[in-house]
Amino acid sequence: MEKIFQKLSLASASLVFIILIGIFITLFSSSKLAIDEYGFDFITNPDWNKEVPIDIPAISNKSAKVSSSKGEIIDEDDDEATFPKDDVMFDEDDESATKTVFGGLVPIVGTLLTTLIALAFSLPIAMGIAVFLAEIAPKNVSNVVGMAIELLAAIPSIIFGMWGLYYFAPIVADLVGGYQVSLLTAGLVLGVMILPFMAAITRDSMNTTPAVLKESAYALGATKFEVIKDIIFPYSKVGIIGSIILALGRALGETMAVAFLIGSIFVLPSAINDPTISIPVAMANNFGESSGLGESALFYLALILFVISFGIISLAKFYFLKKAN
Amino acid sequence: MRLLINKIFLSLSVLSALIGLSFLAWILITLFIKGLGSFHFSLFLNDLINGGLRNLLVGQFILAGLASLIGIPLGMAAGIYIQEYGHGRFSSIIRDLSDIMMSAPSIVIGAFVYAVVVIPTGGTSGFAGAIALAIMMIPVVINTTDNMLSLVPRELREAGIALGASKYKVIIDIIIKAAKVGIMTGVLLAFARIIGETAPLLFTSETSNYFTLDLTESFPSLTVSIYDLANEPEESSRDLAWAASFILTVMVLAINLVGRFITRTKK
Numbered sequence: 001m002e003k004i005f006q007k008l009s010l011a012s013a014s015l016v017f018i019i020l021i022g023i024f025i026t027l028f029s030s031s032k033l034a035i036d037e038y039g040f041d042f043i044t045n046p047d048w049n050k051e052v053p054i055d056i057p058a059i060s061n062k063s064a065k066v067s068s069s070k071g072e073i074i075d076e077d078d079d080e081a082t083f084p085k086d087d088v089m090f091d092e093d094d095e096s097a098t099k100t101v102f103g104g105l106v107p108i109v110g111t112l113l114t115t116l117i118a119l120a121f122s123l124p125i126a127m128g129i130a131v132f133l134a135e136i137a138p139k140n141v142s143n144v145v146g147m148a149i150e151l152l153a154a155i156p157s158i159i160f161g162m163w164g165l166y167y168f169a170p171i172v173a174d175l176v177g178g179y180q181v182s183l184l185t186a187g188l189v190l191g192v193m194i195l196p197f198m199a200a201i202t203r204d205s206m207n208t209t210p211a212v213l214k215e216s217a218y219a220l221g222a223t224k225f226e227v228i229k230d231i232i233f234p235y236s237k238v239g240i241i242g243s244i245i246l247a248l249g250r251a252l253g254e255t256m257a258v259a260f261l262i263g264s265i266f267v268l269p270s271a272i273n274d275p276t277i278s279i280p281v282a283m284a285n286n287f288g289e290s291s292g293l294g295e296s297a298l299f300y301l302a303l304i305l306f307v308i309s310f311g312i313i314s315l316a317k318f319y320f321l322k323k324a325n
Numbered sequence: 326m327r328l329l330i331n332k333i334f335l336s337l338s339v340l341s342a343l344i345g346l347s348f349l350a351w352i353l354i355t356l357f358i359k360g361l362g363s364f365h366f367s368l369f370l371n372d373l374i375n376g377g378l379r380n381l382l383v384g385q386f387i388l389a390g391l392a393s394l395i396g397i398p399l400g401m402a403a404g405i406y407i408q409e410y411g412h413g414r415f416s417s418i419i420r421d422l423s424d425i426m427m428s429a430p431s432i433v434i435g436a437f438v439y440a441v442v443v444i445p446t447g448g449t450s451g452f453a454g455a456i457a458l459a460i461m462m463i464p465v466v467i468n469t470t471d472n473m474l475s476l477v478p479r480e481l482r483e484a485g486i487a488l489g490a491s492k493y494k495v496i497i498d499i500i501i502k503a504a505k506v507g508i509m510t511g512v513l514l515a516f517a518r519i520i521g522e523t524a525p526l527l528f529t530s531e532t533s534n535y536f537t538l539d540l541t542e543s544f545p546s547l548t549v550s551i552y553d554l555a556n557e558p559e560e561s562s563r564d565l566a567w568a569a570s571f572i573l574t575v576m577v578l579a580i581n582l583v584g585r586f587i588t589r590t591k592k
Contacts, residue, residue, distance in 0.1 A: 001491070001493065002491045002492060002493050005493035005496075006406075006410055006492075006493070008402055009402040009403065009405045009406035009409075009410060010406055010410065011402075012398075012399045012400070012401075012402035012403040012406060013402070013403040013406040013407060013411065013415075013416075013419045014419075015399060015403065015463070016403060016419055016422050016423045016426060016463065016464065016467065017418075017419060017422060019426065019460060019463075020422050020425070020426055022437070022441070023429070023433065023434070023437045026437050026440045026441055027433070027436065027437065027440075030436075030440050124341070125341045125344055125345065126341075127341070128337055128338040128339075128340065128341020128342065128344075129338075129341045129342050129345050131338045131341075132338045132339055132341060132342040133342070136335060136338055136339065137342070145342055145345075145346065147585065148345075148346055148349055149345055149346075149349070150581075150585075151349065151578055151581060151582075152345065152348065152349040152352075154517060154518075154521075154577055154578060154581045155352060155521075155574060155577065155578070156521025156522070156523070156548065156573060156574065156577060157521075157523070157524075158521070158523045158548055158551055158552060158570070159352065159356065159521075159570050159573070159574055160352070161552075161555075162551070162555050162566065162567070162570060163351075163352050163355050163356075165555075167351070167355055192348050195345060195348070196345065199345065223327055223328060223330075223331035224331055224334075224335060225327075225330055225331040225334040225335065226327070226331070228334075246428065249428050250428060252430065253428075253429070253430020253431065253432065253433065254430075255430070255431065255432045255523070255524035256523045256524055256552065259552070260555070280430060280432040280524065283432050283435075283436060284432060284524065284527050287436070287439065287527070287528045288527075288528055288531075298436075299436060299440070302432070302433050302436045305430055305432075305433060306429065306430065306433045309428065309429065309430055309433075310425060310429070313424075313425050313428045313429075314425060317421065317424050317425070318421065
């Protein structure tokens with residue numbers, strides 16, 4: 001019985017390992033098709049689901065010869081850009097061959113930019129809230145406000161998306177101009193979403209500062225601002241950076257809040273209030289309808305997202321937060 | 326001058342807290358006004374196909390419930406292993422990996438389950454959705470169990486073993502009992518987290534307009550349907566989405582408050 005219990009718990013613990021490795025292998029093997037086709041060029045290619053002409057010398061030369069020997073006029077125009085398709089297509093009458101290409105640049109850029117905007121927006125406010133909770137508010141106020149902020153964190157992300165689209169974005173668009181669905185509004189709503197998360201861990205880091213240090217500074221006549229700037233901040237710096245990076249990791253992978261607001265078009269944004277798309281949203285909107293190379297390209301995006309967030313979270317957890325403790 | 330800077334800084338900090346609170350208030354007020362405006366008790370009696378939410382609510386609870394049935398025992402067992410059996414290296418690796426898994430993008434977990442469950446079984450299903458949610462839940466439960474067990478005093482373990490109880494008896498009868506409240510709270514919060522999830526369900530369970538208990542086909546999900554409804558052009562669909570969001574948020578916040586209340590009274 002003892003043995004069985006121990007084995008079962010060992011098996012459950014190993015499951016974590018197996019699932020993570022499984023995710024990695026699955027994403028990799030499912031994106032194999034796209035990786036083989038595009039390699040690393042995938043990351044820099046801005047075209048998604050676009051028909052481009054290809055030349056396969058052997059075939060086109062041969063058919064060109066055949067047609068010209070018949071004295072027909074060869075129409076080089078490629079007017080089948082509207083055909084939906086997966087692979088290489090040949091049109092017998094038309095000579096031109098096209099294939100659909102999938103490039104990841106737009107969603108990758110969209111993901112990074114929304115995350116940056118979210119961070120720029122929420123960082124100062126989160127720091128302010130953390131200082132308020134840890135140092136300024138009396139204990140009972142801090143408890144109540146802290147709980148309210150944590151409740152904000154508990155609200156499902158889809159609610160942030162709906163609220164953002166119908167109530168927040170129109171105001172932002174009025175103020176800044178441009179589209180209601182854009183990088184900017186998506187980033188800001190994402191910022192509101194990670195705000196409580198960032199504030200809560202930053203507060204916890206600040207709370208680790210020993211009271212003796214703070215009291216000594218106050219005894220020397222330092223103001224609250226000076227204590228925070230010169231004692232608490234340097235002391236908890238590593239932990240705070242860790243919590244910012246953790247919030248960043250969360251923002252990168254957020255799907256629903258962004259899906260409502262980013263506009264979901266595969267176009268590189270030329271301004272901050274242009275619509276575009278992010279990796280999670282590209283997956284959310286296209287997964288069901290894709291197959292073959294398109295589906296594989298989505299898995300490739302998922303793999304990129306997973307690797308980036310894996311790296312960021314490891315950095316936060318194993319470097320900054322470990323060092324902080 | 327120093328005092329002025331101090332004043333400005335402190336005011337900015339209070340201002341940040343007010344901004345944070347006003348976002349919460351803004352979202353909740355919006356939900357109340359829009360949600361209550363479209364709320365009606367008949368929503369609980371009709372299925373989505375007839376303009377109600379019954380099948381979606383039942384479906385979401387079944388998905389989250391089934392995920393809990395899978396995730397809680399596995400997560401607890403893993404947490405117990407890390408804290409009670411594991412020694413050194415392996416334990417700390419599992420702990421770290423579980424932390425990483427907790428922050429993994431939920432849509433990626435959806436894609437994983439799509440590849441390993443949906444494709445081989447030939448289509449979206451309630452089972453696939455529950456598995457995706459369970460994967461989201463496991464690391465949270467591991468984390469709670471691990472933390473709560475670490476708070477149980479050593480003496481309790483030693484006392485149990487001194488009485489001649491075998492290790493698993495000590496774990497089940499003494500340690501788990503001592504950490505029960507903390508673990509329950511954590512599990513409750515984990516449940517609140519997964520019941521509001523949308524992304525991992527999009528292409529695993531999908532959703533359905535009809536009432537069904539058959540877990541082998543596309544399964545009604547409240548959150549996925551909110552997403553669909555909110556993007557419909559008709560006003561009536563969006564009103565229904567608001568009513569559903571209102572119900573979902575009230576549920577999630579209520580579970581959270583209960584969880585916090587339990588912890589507080591225990592302290």
